[in-house]
Amino acid sequence: MMRDRIARVALATCADFPDLEAPERLVLDPLRDRGIEPVPAVWDDPSIDWSGFDLVVLRGTWDYAERLVEFMTWVRRADTVTTVLNPPEVVEWNTDKRYLAELARHDVPIVPTTFLAPHDAPVLPTSGEYVVKPTVSAGSRDTARYLAGRDDAVASAHAERLLAAGREVMVQPYVDTVDDHGETALLYLGGRFSHAIRKGPLLESGAAPTTELFAQETIDPRIPTTADHAVGDAVMAHLTGRFGTLLYARVDLLEGPDGPMVLEVELTEPSLFIQSDDGAPGRLADAISGRLG
Numbered sequence: 001m002m003r004d005r006i007a008r009v010a011l012a013t014c015a016d017f018p019d020l021e022a023p024e025r026l027v028l029d030p031l032r033d034r035g036i037e038p039v040p041a042v043w044d045d046p047s048i049d050w051s052g053f054d055l056v057v058l059r060g061t062w063d064y065a066e067r068l069v070e071f072m073t074w075v076r077r078a079d080t081v082t083t084v085l086n087p088p089e090v091v092e093w094n095t096d097k098r099y100l101a102e103l104a105r106h107d108v109p110i111v112p113t114t115f116l117a118p119h120d121a122p123v124l125p126t127s128g129e130y131v132v133k134p135t136v137s138a139g140s141r142d143t144a145r146y147l148a149g150r151d152d153a154v155a156s157a158h159a160e161r162l163l164a165a166g167r168e169v170m171v172q173p174y175v176d177t178v179d180d181h182g183e184t185a186l187l188y189l190g191g192r193f194s195h196a197i198r199k200g201p202l203l204e205s206g207a208a209p210t211t212e213l214f215a216q217e218t219i220d221p222r223i224p225t226t227a228d229h230a231v232g233d234a235v236m237a238h239l240t241g242r243f244g245t246l247l248y249a250r251v252d253l254l255e256g257p258d259g260p261m262v263l264e265v266e267l268t269e270p271s272l273f274i275q276s277d278d279g280a281p282g283r284l285a286d287a288i289s290g291r292l293g
């Protein structure tokens, strides 16, 4: 549809990256080529009038995890004066990894997960390596890998600290195929598969959680297997049925004994790794353009 003026699209980011990180900036020129004015905008900057945008796309709001209520309030409020994508109900669903249990109920293979609520005693595995992390988190923050029998005291203290702060905790076996095979992320733009990447392992055995806004990642292009595609497509089919077509989605997989398992689904502010595929910046711009007018 033709617009009678240039559409303005806010790319919502955080105060640490007010102009977006370099890879995310790769969508700016393709948007301009499509007659759209892209504006990086810090989500918690009180001086911004969100009604001045035709669309707000969540791109780099990486500091929301410890401020979830404030972030959700902003997403919902902004969505009353413009359109926020992905939409508030999707963000709400996605910011708490208890959605993994829902996917499992719909026969999607997930990394085996035990959830602990704040009143629960932290019962931890008695053998093998495992991961403790909050259900609301991003960038590997507050996430650590432990060895049963060696790290029990530290692991319990970690879980208890999160639970005492009112946060829910998840415990998973450490999926050690990540050490060489890595993690596979499938990127979907406008509801369709776009590209994939390999992410190297992030957790060192017994090391404390990262103190950065996000842990440093090693990213390479990857061609997914048929099984990877099947799991990613099953997640997308479930999401599309629940929420309609999503502007962007990332499905992260670890390789288990019986094939790929979902580690997480990123629908809020995922790195989309558009730097890893020549066509991806244009596909993201097309998907955004398709949501205007």
Ligand SMILES: Nc1ncnc2c1ncn2[C@@H]1O[C@H](COP(=O)(O)OP(=O)(O)O)[C@@H](O)[C@H]1O
Pocket: 111, 131, 133, 137, 138, 139, 140, 141, 143, 172, 173, 174, 175, 176, 178, 183, 199, 200, 201, 202, 203, 252, 254, 263, 264
């Ligand atoms: N069960 C697990 N087995 C192996 N590695 C894990 C596991 N859980 C998390 N990790 C590592 O920690 C990183 C961050 O965990 P993730 O669940 O993706 O949370 P987020 O990215 O939201 O912080 C992953 O990219 C992976 O390297």
Ligand SMILES: [Mg+2]
Pocket: 139, 140, 252, 264
């Ligand atoms: Mg992750």
